[in-house]
Amino acid sequence: MPLATDPLSPETMSDSTLPCGRTSSRPLFSLKTVSRLLTVASLMTAAASAWAAPLRICADPDNLPFSKSEGAQRGLYVDAAELIGRELKRPVEYVWWQTFNQRRALRNTILANACDAVIALPATAEYKVRGVKKSQPFMELTYALVAPPSFRFESMEDLRGKQVGVQFGTTPHIFVNTAEGVRSTTFRTSDELLQALSRGEIEAALLWGPVAGYENKSRFDSRWKVTPIAGPDFASQVVIGVRSDQPNLAAEIDRALVTLKSELATLAQQYGFPTGPAIALDPKWREPVPVAVAPATVVATAPTAQPVSDDAAARAGRVRFNSQCSHCHGTDSITALRERDLRRLKSRNDDRWPEVALTTIREGRPEKGMPTWKDALKEDQIQEIISFLRTIQK
Amino acid sequence: MRQKLTVAALGLAFGLSTSAYAASDNWPSYGGDSGNTRFSTAKQINTTNVSKLKVAWALALGSTRSQESTPILVGDMLVVTSSFGPKNTYAVDARTGEMRWSYQPDIPAGIEQFACCDVNNRGVAHADGKIFLGRLDAHIVALDAKTGKELWKTKIVDYTQGSVITSPPTIAKGLVITGYGGGEYGARGSLVALDQATGKEVWRTYTVPAAGEPGSETWKGDSAKLGGAVAWAIGSYDPKLNLVYYGTSNPAPWAAAVRGNDSSDVGKYTNLYSASVLALNADTGKMAWHYQFTPHDAWDYDGVNELVFADLPIDGKKTPVIMQANRNGFFYVIDRANGKLLSAKPFVESTNWATGIDLKTGLPIEAPGNVKRPGLKRNAKDVCPNLLGGKNWMPMSYSEQTGLVYIPAQNLCMDMEGIQEDYKRGSFYLSVNFDLTKPAPGGYLSAMKAWDPVAQKAVWVNKDTNYWPGGAVSTAGGLVFHGDLKGHFKALDAKTGKELWKFSTGSGVAAGPMTYVLDGKQYVAVVSGRTQTIPAFLGPIGEKMVAASPEGGTMFVFSLN
DSSP: OOOTTOTTSOOOOOOOOOOTTOOOSSOOSOHHHHHHHHHHHHHHHHHHHHSOOOEEEEEOTEETTTEESSSSOOOHHHHHHHHHHHHHTOOEEEEEOOOSSHHHHHHHTGGGTSOSEEEEEEOOTTOOOTTEEEOOOOEEEEEEEEEOTTSOOSSGGGGTTOEEEEETTSHHHHHHHTSTTOEEEEESSHHHHHHHHHTTSSSEEEEEHHHHHHHHHHHSTTOSEEEEEESTTTEEEEEEEEETTOHHHHHHHHHHHHHTHHHHHHHHHHTTOOOSOOEEOOTTTTSOOOOOOOOTTSOTTOSSOOOTTHHHHHHHHHHHHHHHTHHHHOGGGOOSOGGGOGGGHHHHHGGGHHHHHHHHHHHOBGGGTBOOOTTTSOHHHHHHHHHHHHTTOO | OHHHHHHHHHHHHTTOOOOOSSOOSOOOSTTSSTTOOOEEOOOSSOTTTGGGOEEEEEEEOSOOSOOOOOOEEETTEEEEEOSTTTSOEEEEETTTOOEEEEEOOOOOTTGGGGOSSOOOOOOOEEETTEEEEEOTTSEEEEEETTTOOEEEEEEOSOGGGTOOOOSOOEEETTEEEEOOOOGGGTOBOEEEEEETTTOOEEEEEESSOOTTSTTGGGSSTTGGGGOBOOOOSOOEEETTTTEEEEEOOOBSSSOHHHHSOSSSOOTTOOOTTTTEEEEEETTTOOEEEEEESSTTOSSOOOOOSOOEEEEEEETTEEEEEEEEEOTTSEEEEEETTTOOEEEEEESSTTOOSEEEEOTTTOOEEEOGGGTTSOBTTBEEEEESSOTTOSSOSSOOEEOTTTOOEEEEEEOEEEEEEEEEEOOBTTBOOOEEEEEEEEEOTTSOSEEEEEEETTTTEEEEEEEESSSSOOOEEEETTSEEEEEOTTSEEEEEETTTOOEEEEEEOSSOOOSOOEEEEETTEEEEEEEEOOOSSGGGGSHHHHHHHHHHSOOOOEEEEEEOO
C-alpha cells in the first residue's frame, strides 16, 4: 500500500450524502401533505442530528503527536476522529486511557463497551484482538532518520562510518548494532537522542518517525531533514479498531477513511510526520553484493549481447532496488506475493519482459499501488534496476 | 519464650541488630534470618497437633492486588506491607492484630507504567529501632519502629527509567542495602548502601561495568550503558564473611544480537554481571567474587532468586554455601566464601535450554545448534523452562532438620523469538514474540518439591495442576507451610510431603509465610492475595488462574488456641 503521503495515490472525494427528507422533484402527494411531510421529516432530521449518538473514541491522554486530552494541539488521532465524526454526522466523545499496557487499555475501554472505536491499532495480520474488528489501514507509520539537511542519505550505504544515535529497545537499535560499519550510540529516550543530535554528538539519529517529525517541527524549528525509512521492520500500517458487535460502524468508518484520505495526509504533514521517498534499510545490506551471474535458464543464443558494464550496473541496480523497491517487492524481490515477485517477469512476459519492466517502472500502476518513478528516477538508474532484475529471473 | 523476648527487647533497646544468621524462633527479616533459610526452630506447632491449627486473627491489607509480603516480627509487633507502593505498611500487635501504627506514603500517580511486572511489595527490614522499606518510586524510607514516623527518605534512582523497588532492603552492620528493577527498560543496575542512621549513600556498586572498566569488554558496542542486570529481589548477608549476596536480572535489551553473538558460541560477550550472583564486601561494596548462571542470556532467566545459606557436607567437609533455585531450571550450590561452583543440576526435569552445567568451567552446556536459544529472527520452540522460570520470586526454604530444600517449582515451556517488537507511539503495541504456555512433560504446572541439595535430587514432589505456587517456610516442628493459587494454605509433613492441615484463605497465596513465638505461643502468618499481572502472559492458562480465586489482600495469623 502506498504511503499516506504518496502524491500519486488516487484522490477520491465522495459527495456528502443528502440529508433524509429530501423529496423527489415530482410531487407524489398534495402540496399540503408534502409540506407536512417535509416539516415532519425536517423535524426528524433535526431531532436525529440533535440526538445522534456520540461516537466514543478511546485514546491515550498523553501521547503527542497522536493524542492529548488537553491543550491547543490535540494530536493527529484526535483530529482524525473529529473528521470521522463529521463524516458520520456524529459528535465525538473521548474516553482517555493510557496505552502503555495495551491489553489492559483495550480491556478497560473498547472491550468494556466504554467506547466504540480505538485509534489506532497495528494493521499487521498477526495482531488480533477478540471482540475488535480492524478497519482498513489508513496510515503508514515509519521510523525515520533525523539529520542536518547536509547529511547525505540516499541509501543505507551512506550510514557506513557515521556516528548514528538510536533509542534503546527499538528496531533501529537492533539494526545498527547488527550491521557492520555503523558506529552507534544508544540513548534511553527520544529526547536524549535529539538533544545529542543538537549538540553534534551524533551525526544522525534513527527514531520513530512521527515523534521525530513532530519534535523537529515543534521544538527544533524544523532544522533537520526527517527521512522516512521503509521496510517490513521499519514501517507499519495502522487501523482503527471497532467493536465487532458494530459491523455497521466498521463499514461506515472504512468509507469515511477513504473519503478522508487526503485530509488525513494533510494532517500528517501538519504534525510534521516524515514525508517523501522512503529509504529502505535492508538488514542484509552489509553482505557483499554478489557478482551478477546470468541464471542457468538464460538462453545462450540470445541475439543481444550483454553490455560490458552489466556487472557494475546490476550491483548498483540491486542497491537501488533494495533501497526504493524492496518495501513492496521484498529484498532482492524475494516475496511470497506472486503478483509482486519480479523474479517471475520473464516467465510472465517472455523476452518482452525488460520492456514491460521499463514501462511499469516509468509509468507506475496507480490502481495497483505501484508508484510512477519517471520523475523520481533518472533513466540510467532505471536501467540499472533492470540490469539487476536480469540477474534474478527464474 | 519470655526469656527470648527479653533478649530481643534488650537487643532493640541497645540498638543491636537482631538479624543474625542463626535460625531461631524469631523472624526478624524477610527470609527468617540473614541467610534466607526460612527455617524456624519453633516446634510448638508440629506434626502431631497442626491439624488443630486455627485462625487467631486477620488483618486486611487495604489493597487487593498481588500480595507478596512476608511480615517480620519486631519486638511484639508484626510489620507487614501491602502492594501498590506499598500503599499501606501496618504494624500490629503480634498476639492480637491490634493496630499500632500505619504508614501510607504518597505514591506518584501513573507509577504502574514504570513497573514492568506488577506494583508489588515483599516487605520491610528492621534494624536499630528503625523499619526500612523500598517504595515503587525508588526511594528507601526509614520509619521509627515504635511510631511509624518517617525519619529519612533517600532517592536511589529515577523510577521513571522503569526502576521501581519492590523488595525489602538488606541489613548489614550499620548499612541498609538495596537494588531496584528496570531490566526490561534498559536501566543500568546497581546495589546501593545507605547509612542506617542518616540515609546517606555510603557506596554504590554498578552491576554492569562502565566503558573501560574490567568486564566492559563482555558487552558489544555500547550496550553496557543500558545493560540491565538489575538486582531487584532479596539479598543475603553473612556476618562472618562480611559478604552481601545479590542475584542480578537479565541483561538488556532482550535482543541479544545487540550485545553479543546471539548464539551459544558466546565468546567474550557474556554480558557481565547479568544473570549472576555477586558477593560484595559489606563495608565497601567491592565485588569479592561473582558467578554467572546464564552467560549472554537470551531467555530472560533473571538470576535474582534468593541465595539461601546452608552448611553442607561437600567431599566430607562442612562447607558454607549458598543455594539458588534459578529461573533457568538449575539448582546451584556455590561455596559462599569464594564463589566456587560445587554442583548444579536441574530441579525441574523438563529443563532443556542446557543439558547440564560444566563444573570445571562453570558454563552451561547449551542445547546444540541454538535450537533452544531464541535469537534475531530465530524462533526457539518448546524451550524449558519458560521465562517465568523453574522458580520465580516465591521463596524456598531450607530445613536444617530434614536437610531438604522446599522449592515452589514451576513447569511450563515456551516458544520465543529473540526480538521484541518495541512500543511505538501511535500504534500501541508492545509485543514480544513468545508463547509462554507450551506444555512441559511431567503432568504438572507447579509443585512443592522437597529437594536434597547434596544428592541434587527430589525426595518428594507434591504436584499441582495450577501454576504460580506459594513460597515456603519450614519448622523444627517437622512441618512445611505453603500456599497455592486457589488460596489454600497448607501444612505438610516435611519428611514425606503429606498434607496435614489446610485452610482456604479465599484468594491465591504466593507470598512466603513466616512463624514466630511470643509469650510462649507459636503463630504462623501468611498474606493472601492472588497475582494480577502474571495471568495476562499466559493465555488460557492465565484465564484458569484468574478463575482459580478472586483477588484479595488479607494477612491471616494462625495458632493452636
